[in-house]
Amino acid sequence: MYINCKGRLLSLSSPKVMGILNCTPDSFFDGGKYRNEAELLTQAEKMLAEGATFIDVGAYSSKPNAEFVTEEQELQRAVPVVELLVKHFPDVLISIDTFRAKVAEATINAGAAVVNDIAAGLLDENMIATVGKLKVPYIMMHMRGTPQTMVKLTQYDDIVQEMLLYFSQRIAEARRHGVDDIIMDPGFGFAKTLGQNYEVMNKLELFKTAGLPLLSGISRKSMLYKLLGNTPQEALNGTTALNMVSLMKGAKILRVHDVKEAVETVRIYEAMTAN
Structure with missing residues (x-):
């Protein structure tokens, strides 16, 4: 499996780690932590x-019941961060976490390489066509509704089958607009109950039937700390456990707050599966 990032073919035969860099004041784990350029650069480095x-640069918190952010606010937050990172780390591969086509286009033009869309194009009718025009990899996630409404949209007859249908429809739409490199994200924590999150994780290998790379993003999420009775700050051990499960079930990208631990998990997984 390869994806084309800024003219460079990147192999996903070895799983990769995506570090989260939130430039929002209300992210569930690190909101407001990086308050100036020096702190952003230190964390990225x-x-x-x-x-x-x-x-992965995010300028709109997608946690449940997140505060609404206007398109202009998101642009004002995201574009300078992308420009800053590209200036100091010219070879960096930045994914932009947005569901808005204008934000995707502005940040790709500023130097980002990947669009990471929590809504798979369903919250902005121009998103998929824009990604097709930009010719960049597209991460499409499963979600229902919006961050403000998704907690009320957890009724499924068969969650995995309904998610597979969702992805088949969104992939077809992306292909229709010329999107070549697609990565699937099951969307842990988005329009899913605690039990549903674990059902999806338990059956994660079924999503490989689409023949596309899988991204797993469970870092410090409520499916961990609510189950374990602790806090996001105490959920690193649970994150590492489910990162290993994700790799064993076929994930090719781990989206995490804690890069060192995730990279170590990948190394252990690769040692286990080397022969």
């Missing part, structure tokens, strides 16, 4: 040194 292949 740390993640790259620890082995991150991608830096």
